[in-house]
Amino acid sequence: MLTRLSIRNIVLIEALDLDFGRGLGVLTGETGAGKSILLDALGLVLGDRAETSLVRAGADKANVTASFEFAALPGVIAAALDDAELTIEPGEPLMIRRQVKADGGSKAFVNDQPVSAGLLRQLAPALVELHGQHDDRGLVNPRGHRMLLDRYAGVDLGALERRWASWAKAEAQLAEARASVEQAKLDQDLLIAHLAELTTLEPVAGEEARLAAQRSDMQKGERLAGELEDLRHIWEGSDSPLASLRVAARKLDRIAGEHPLLTEALAALDRAVIEAGEAEEKLEKAAEALIHDPAALDAAETRLFELRALARKHRCEVDHLPDLMREMRARLDSIEGGEAQLDALEAAAKEARAAYVAAAEKASEQRLKAAKALDKAVAAELAPLKLDAARFLTAIGRLPEDKWGAQGMDAAEFLISTNPGADFAPLNKIASGGELSRFILALKVALAEKGGAATIIFDEIDRGVGGAVASAIGERLARLAADEGQLLAVTHSPQVAARGGTHYLIAKASSGTVTRTSVMLLDAGGRRQEIARMLSGAEVTPEARAQADRLLEGV
Template sequence: MLTRLSIRNIVLIEALDLDFGSGLGVLTGETGAGKSILLDALGLVLGDRADSGLVRVGADKASATASFEFAKLPASIAETLDDADIELEPGEPLIIRRQLKADGGSKAFVNDQSVGVALLREIAGALVELHGQHDDRGLVNPRGHRALLDRYAGTDVDGLATKWREWRAAEERLEAARGQVEQAKLDQDLLIAHLAELTSLEPQAGEEARLAETRATMQKGEKLSGDLEELRHILEGSDSPLASLRVAARKLDRIGGEHPLLAEALAALDRAVIEAGEAEDKLAAAAEALVHDPQALDEAETRLFELRALARKHRCEVDELPEKMREMRSFLNAIEGGEAELDALEDAARKASEAYATKAEAVHKARLAAAKKLDKAVAAELAPLKLDAARFLTAMGKLPEEKWGAGGIDSAEFLIATNPGADFAPLNKIASGGELSRFILALKVALAEQGGAATVIFDEIDRGVGGAVASAIGERLARLADGGQLLAVTHSPQVAARGGTHYLIAKSSSGTVTKTSVALLNEAGRQEEIARMLSGTEVTPEARAQADRLLEGA
C-alpha cells in the first residue's frame, strides 16, 4: 500500500510530505484548494505524461516520490522489476521518484535506479487503482472484465490455460510433421536421383584423405621411377660397388692378422659392407612402396575427383557426404512412413482440442452462472447509491475460433443502462462522472474484489449527492477499505466521517504567492472540518453537533 507521498515544487505545493496508513483515508478541503494537485503528483509517479505546467512558478524542477510497502510483493511487480534487474529485498519498500524539469524533460527512478517511464506504467495497475470523473482504466476498461469475473467466480483459468498450451503444442507438432512430409514429397524425385548417385559411390568417412595420400604417393613414384631404376643398376650386378666391397673384404680377411692396422681396416670395411647392404634394402623397399601402377593411379584420381565434385554439388565437405546420404534416406523414409506418423499426430491434436473445448465449455458455464449472480449483487447496490433506475448487465459472448486463447472462448463486458427502456452500453459511454464512480463502487462492493491494486482511490465519488446516498457511499467505502487501503477525495461530510484518517487540504496566499498545504487532522480538527462541510462558510454550533453525531455513527 501507499505509505508516503513527498511533493516538491508542484503547482501550488512547495514542499509536502504525507504519511498514509491502511483503512479508509479521506481528503477534504474547499473547492480549488488543490486536491487535484495530489492526484497529479501521484499520477507522475505512476507514469502519466510529464507536463511542464506542473512545475511551480519560479522553480526549475519538480519531483514526486511515493513509497509503497507490501506484506508480499505482487507477482506482476516482481516480474517487471526482475526483468529490469532491480532487486527488492523482502520487507524493503518500493520507492518511486519522478523528476520533472521546467523545460518538460523528466526522469524516473525505482529505488534510486534510473528506469524508463514505461516501467512505471507497467507496474502502476498493481499499485494504485484510481476512479475519478474521467476514469478510463481499471473497472471501466473492458479488457479486464473477464478476469474480474473469473476471480468472482473462482474459475479454473490456470487449468484452462494449461489445456490451451497443450493443444497449441500438439498442433505445432502436427504442422511441423506435415511440412516435413510435404517438402519431402516435393523433393522426392530429386532426392532419389541424388541418393542413387551417392549410393553408386558409397563414400566413406576419411576416404578423401586416404585417396589423396595414395595419389600423392603414386605420383612421387612416377616421378622417381627413373632415378630408382638407375640406382638399382648401380647396386646390383657382379661389378657393382657393393660386390667390389665384398670381394675386398674377403681378401683383407685373409691377411688381416698380419698387422693391427689391417685388422682395423677389415672392421671398417665390414661396416661399410653392412651399411651398403642396408642402403640396398632401403632402396628396394622404397621402390616397392613407390611402385607406379598407371591404372591404379587413374582409378584413385577418378574416385577422388568424383567425390569432390559431389561435395561441391551438395555444398559440403567430402567427409560429410555419408551424413548427406543418411539425411536423404531419412527424408525418403519420412515419405514412406509419414502418413502413419501424421495419423498419430492428428489423433493427438484432436484429443488435445477436445480436452480444451471441454474445459473451456465448463469455464463458460461457470462464467454464465457467475455473471447472473454478479448482476443481482450489483443491482442490490444500485438503489442505495441513488441509481435505482439503472440496470447492470454482464454481457457474455462466445469468441470466434480464431480468437480463442488461454483465457477461453468467452468475451465478457460490464454494461449499464441508466434509464428504464434504454439500451445497455459500456460504463464510460453512458454514465456521467458521478454516476460512473458510484457504478464502480457498486461493482467493487459486489465483486468483493481480491487481488486488485494495493491502493484504491476514489476522486469525488459523492459529487451531486448527499444525505442517505452519501451515507451509503461512506459505508461502502469503509467496507471496501477494511483490510486494505482506500483513499477518497470527498466533499461529503457523511463520507468524511467514515474515514479512519482525515487530511485537510487548504490554500493560503501571502502577497502574490499562493500555496497549498495538507494537514492530518486530530479528532477536534475532524469535528471542525466536518462541521464546515455541513454549514459552509460560518461554522455554527448546530453544525458541530451534527458533526459529532456523524462521527459517533461512523
C-alpha cells in the first residue's frame, strides 16, 4: 500500500509530505484548492507523461517520491523488477521517485536505482488503481474486463498459458518440418541430377593435388624427352663414362700399393664410381617418372578439368566434393524420413491443441458461471446507489480460432443498460458521469474480495449525488477499504467524508503574488469543522456542526 507521498515544486505545491495508512482516507477541500495536483503528482511516479508545466513557477525542477510497503511483494511487481535486474530485500519498502526538469526531460528511480518510465508503467497497475468520472483505464477499459472476470472466477491462467505455449511450440515445429520437406521435394529432381553427376565422377579427397602433380610431371617429361634420351645414350654401352671409370679403377687397383698417392687416387676414383652409379640410378628413375604418355596426360587433364568444373558449379573446393555428395544423399534420405517425422509432429500438435482446448473450455465454463454470480452481485449494489432501473451484464463471446491466445478463446466485456428496455452497451458509452462513477463503485465492491491494486483511489465518485445515495456511496467505500486494505477518496460529499478513517484537508492560500497549496491531516475537531463547512458552505453554522456530529456518530 501507499505509505508516504513527498512532493516538491509541483504546480502550487512547494513542499508536501503526506503519510497514509490502511482503511479509508478522504481528501476534501474547496473547489480549485488543488486536489487534482495531488493526483497529477502521484501519476508521475506511476509513469504518466512528464509535462514541464507541472514544475512550479521559478523552480528548476520538481520531484515526487512515493513509498509503498507490502507484506509480500506482488508477483507482477517482483517479475518486472527481476526483468529490470533490480532487487528489493524482504521487508524493504518500494520507493519510486520521479524528477521533472523545467527545461524538459525527466528521470525515474526505483529505490535510488535509475529506471525507465516504461518500468513505472509496468508497476503501476499493481500499485494504484484510479477511478474517476473521466477515467479511461481500470474498470472502464474493456481490455481489462476479462482479466478482472478471471480473477473473480479463480481461473488458473498459468496452466492455460502453459497449454497455449506448448501448442504454439508444437505448431511451430510442424510448420518448420513441413517447409523443410516441401523445399526438399522442390529440390528433389535437381538433387538427383547433381548426385548422379557426382557419383559418375566419384571424386576423392586429395585427388586434385595428386592429378595436378602427375600432369605437371608428364608435361615436363614431354619437354625433356630429347635431353633424357641423349643422356641415356651417354650412360649406356661399354664406352660410357661410368664403364671407363670402372676400367680405370681396376687398373689402378693393381698398382695402388706402389705409392701412397696411388692409394689416394684409387680411393677418389672409387668414390667417383659410386657417385656416378648413383647419378645413373637417379637418371633412370627420373626418366621413368617423366615418361611422356600422351594418353595418360590427356586422361589426367580431362579428369582434373571435370573435377574443377564441378567444383565451380557447386561453388566449393574440389576436395569438398565428396562431402557435398554425402550431404546430397542425406537430403534425399530426409525426404522420405521427413514424411514420417511429419506424421509424428502432426500428432503432437493435435494432442497439444486438444490439451489447450480442454483447458480453455474449462476456463470458459468458469467465466460463464462467474459472470452470472458477478451480474447478481452488481445488481444488488445498484438500487442503494439510485440506479434502480439500471441493469448490468457480463458479456462473454467465443473468439474465432485465429484470435485465440494464452488467456483462452473468450472475449469478455462489462455492459450496462440505464433505462428499462434499453439495449446493453459499454460502460463509458451510455452512462453519465455520475452514473458511471456509481457503476464503477458497484462493480468494484462486487469484485472486492478478488484482489486488485495495493491502493485504490476514487476521484469525486460522488459528484452529482447527495443524501441517501451519498451515504450509500460512503458506506460502500468504507466496506471496500476494509476488504482491500487501503482506499483514498477525493470527495465533496460530507456523507462520504464522515466515513473516512483519516481525513486530509486540501487548502490553497495566497501571499502577494505567490499561491500555495497545502494538505493537512485533520484531528477529530478539524474533521468536525470541515464536514460542517461541507454541509453549510462559506459560513459554518451551529446547525451544520450539529449535523456533522450526527454524521460522525452514525459511522
